[in-house]
Amino acid sequence: MTHLTARTKVPFRPVSPSIVGWAFLAGAGLGVVAKLLGRVQGLDLLGVGVAFWVTAGFLLARQAAKGHGLLDGTVWAGTTMAVYLGAWLLSYCAAFGLQQSAGFGAAWLDERIYFILTAPASILLGFLAAASLRPDWLGDACLAAPIAWTVPEVIFAFSRGWQYVTLAALPAALIAGIPLAMSRQRRVSWTVFAAACAAGAGVGYLLLHVIDGRFA
Amino acid sequence: MRRYPLAIWAGIVFALALSASALYWDSSRIDLGADASWGTVATVNSEYRAATEQLSLPEGHKWPKATPYTDRAPDGAAYSYAAGVGREWAEWYWFGAWASVAVSSTEPTSVRQAAIDRLPEFYKTTAFSTTTEPGYYRRIITAAQKGDCDGLREYVEALDDSTGEGG
Numbered sequence: 001m002t003h004l005t006a007r008t009k010v011p012f013r014p015v016s017p018s019i020v021g022w023a024f025l026a027g028a029g030l031g032v033v034a035k036l037l038g039r040v041q042g043l044d045l046l047g048v049g050v051a052f053w054v055t056a057g058f059l060l061a062r063q064a065a066k067g068h069g070l071l072d073g074t075v076w077a078g079t080t081m082a083v084y085l086g087a088w089l090l091s092y093c094a095a096f097g098l099q100q101s102a103g104f105g106a107a108w109l110d111e112r113i114y115f116i117l118t119a120p121a122s123i124l125l126g127f128l129a130a131a132s133l134r135p136d137w138l139g140d141a142c143l144a145a146p147i148a149w150t151v152p153e154v155i156f157a158f159s160r161g162w163q164y165v166t167l168a169a170l171p172a173a174l175i176a177g178i179p180l181a182m183s184r185q186r187r188v189s190w191t192v193f194a195a196a197c198a199a200g201a202g203v204g205y206l207l208l209h210v211i212d213g214r215f216a
Numbered sequence: 217m218r219r220y221p222l223a224i225w226a227g228i229v230f231a232l233a234l235s236a237s238a239l240y241w242d243s244s245r246i247d248l249g250a251d252a253s254w255g256t257v258a259t260v261n262s263e264y265r266a267a268t269e270q271l272s273l274p275e276g277h278k279w280p281k282a283t284p285y286t287d288r289a290p291d292g293a294a295y296s297y298a299a300g301v302g303r304e305w306a307e308w309y310w311f312g313a314w315a316s317v318a319v320s321s322t323e324p325t326s327v328r329q330a331a332i333d334r335l336p337e338f339y340k341t342t343a344f345s346t347t348t349e350p351g352y353y354r355r356i357i358t359a360a361q362k363g364d365c366d367g368l369r370e371y372v373e374a375l376d377d378s379t380g381e382g383g
Contacts, residue, residue, distance in 0.1 A: 017221040017222070020227045023227075075224065076224065079223075079227035083227040086230055090234075106255045106259050106299075109242075109262040110255060110262075111258075112238045113238075115234050115238030116235055116238040118234050119232050122231055
């Protein structure tokens with residue numbers, strides 16, 4: 001009889017390359033949804049936020065990385081993430097231009113920093129997604145990534161009131177916990193996990209303020 | 217060399233192309249045109265930065281990093297800005313800077329006169345064309361050109377340094 005031990009590697013079958021196509025479709029659809037949510041009071045914080053949408057792509061990226069080693073997994077996950085983010089941004093800008101009659105050019109300039117960051121950020125996010133599948137301390141630390149980048153937005157939601165906590169922070173927090181919930185087959189080092197959450201949240205908080213300042 | 221499916225290579229090219237395009241197509245290469253009617257503060261600041269590349273300030277003056285506009289009101293309501301707001305803010309700042317040099321008590325006469333000679337360029341700006349008091353600005357500029365800087369000095373003293381905005 002076999003049973004899973006704390007550090008047993010769980011074998012996965014690699015996914016089809018079609019996941020890249022699904023990432024494009026998901027990104028395109030969610031980008032439009034995000035722009036529409038930006039017009040709804042209470043949900044606007046979710047719509048203009050970053051964490052929820054990045055985490056959704058992260059979940060796809062984790063799927064793409066399954067069945068591969070760390071390097072190959074990073075390539076698969078990073079590419080999936082990049083396609084998702086790129087499609088998300090393009091559809092968000094298109095919706096922005098249509099909704100505000102501003103034209104794609106104005107939307108492009110508005111979101112330009114995110115387009116610039118798509119490729120380099122996807123490399124990092126791809127690594128985090130691939131590494132989060134590992135049953136070791138690195139995997140435990142990378143599992144904390146979605147929670148870490150969600151914490152600053154959750155804190156901000158509290159400053160806006162309970163409506164925003166319920167409608168924006170809660171969905172973002174729930175989706176950020178999915179990778180951890182999916183890892184219940186292995187034992188996670190909570191010390192490593194908590195430390196990574198705290199460190200990542202601090203970095204995420206600083207980055208959001210820098211990016212939000214649009215180089216200002 | 218590791219072999220990846222075509223979808224992966226296509227995805228990599230897609231991401232790199234997006235990032236490279238964003239680096240290339242900045243505010244100086246994109247004409248927002250007359251149809252771009254509303255935008256966020258990032259759009260305003262893009263216009264502002266493009267305008268600062270075309271306008272020159274007096275020596276010793278520097279452009280602020282960005283306009284003072286924000287995306288949201290204190291109550292959380294989102295702001296939208298009409299096209300041209302960023303450019304106009306730059307033009308008002310430009311006018312305020314040259315006006316302050318024109319009435320400065322520490323600058324030599326030649327420098328002050330050179331600043332006064334620059335002021336009529338303000339008539340060609342979008343800011344002047346949209347102000348509700350064009351007559352007031354014509355009066356103080358014309359008077360300064362004739363040697364009477366009292367009106368211009370009053371303007372500079374009343375100027376809000378935090379916004380550099382007139383009009």
